[in-house]
Amino acid sequence: MIDKSRAPSAIGNNPERNREHNRRVVLDLVRQHGMLGRMEIARQTHLTAQAVANIVDDLVGEGLLMATGRRRTGRGQPPIQFAVNPEGAATVGVEIATDQMVVTVLDLTGVLRYKRIIPLSGTTPERTLPVFSLEVGRARKSVEAPLLGVGVVMPGPFGIEGMSFVGPTTLPGWNGIDVEAELEAACGANVTLENDAAAAAVAERLFGAGHAIAHFCMLYFGSGIGLGMIQDGAPYRGAFGNAGEIGHVPLVPSGRLCPCGQRGCLERYASLHALHERSRPERQKPSANI
Numbered sequence: 001m002i003d004k005s006r007a008p009s010a011i012g013n014n015p016e017r018n019r020e021h022n023r024r025v026v027l028d029l030v031r032q033h034g035m036l037g038r039m040e041i042a043r044q045t046h047l048t049a050q051a052v053a054n055i056v057d058d059l060v061g062e063g064l065l066m067a068t069g070r071r072r073t074g075r076g077q078p079p080i081q082f083a084v085n086p087e088g089a090a091t092v093g094v095e096i097a098t099d100q101m102v103v104t105v106l107d108l109t110g111v112l113r114y115k116r117i118i119p120l121s122g123t124t125p126e127r128t129l130p131v132f133s134l135e136v137g138r139a140r141k142s143v144e145a146p147l148l149g150v151g152v153v154m155p156g157p158f159g160i161e162g163m164s165f166v167g168p169t170t171l172p173g174w175n176g177i178d179v180e181a182e183l184e185a186a187c188g189a190n191v192t193l194e195n196d197a198a199a200a201a202v203a204e205r206l207f208g209a210g211h212a213i214a215h216f217c218m219l220y221f222g223s224g225i226g227l228g229m230i231q232d233g234a235p236y237r238g239a240f241g242n243a244g245e246i247g248h249v250p251l252v253p254s255g256r257l258c259p260c261g262q263r264g265c266l267e268r269y270a271s272l273h274a275l276h277e278r279s280r281p282e283r284q285k286p287s288a289n290i
């Protein structure tokens with residue numbers, strides 16, 4: 001019986017069996033196994049041998065896969081093995097948090113090749129975008145491989161009137177602008193923007209504890225608190241990407257006042273920001289406590 005949660009086609013939950021999708025499936029399958037031959041790729045993806053041969057030829061031609069020699073199997077001509085070429089491409093990953101920016105470069109095999117943490121004294125777009133531009137440029141120079149794109153995570157919630165980017169656990173001034181377009185203009189590369197908790201859940205799904213689990217939730221402690229959800233192997237975001245924004249769920253009736261205007265929000269009790277507040281009791285107003 002096939003465990004669908006582990007089938008390569010389940011990743012991304014994309015039913016469209018087009019060429020681009022098949023390329024990704026093949027590349028990801030080889031990445032997961034380290035090395036694979038064409039026949040084994042065909043068997044596991046349910047693609048025809050000819051389709052696999054074409055895709056593998058393309059990927060080798062583009063430098064994304066590389067032939068690593070033949071594996072002895074005992075009988076007949078041993079099959080040629082293919083592996084992901086770490087030098088084939090790279091991605092830049094950036095976290096913009098409330099007090100710092102983390103910039104990383106990963107090669108095509110997912111190995112960390114560069115990491116830099118930059119403290120931020122202000123996180124408005126005016127303060128952040130020049131730093132982002134400079135640091136992405138610096139990161140790109142750390143590897144010679146072509147850049148696939150830049151992935152950026154920020155704390156949400158996004159696009160909720162009166163609640164987005166309000167308070168100390170969010171980034172001020174980003175509401176009402178096309179964040180992805182601003183980031184792309186600043187770094188000159190394709191940018192994929194994601195909520196920090198959702199991105200963390202996808203990472204666990206692809207590389208971590210959620211690898212063999214098709215449905216799960218994970219709590220993410222940034223400055224605030226978020227929930228990353230994976231459903232049928234793919235991230236569950238909701239209409240505006242805020243499905244996991246549990247920070248402003250009212251938890252305590254008449255509880256601590258929250259910058260969002262409500263009282264008793266979860267984030268006022270269970271977040272790094274709340275912990276920091278607790279560790280500085282002399283700076284808290286008694287009325288803000290319960």
Ligand SMILES: [Zn+2]
Pocket residue numbers: 247248249258259260261262265
């Ligand atoms: Zn709130």
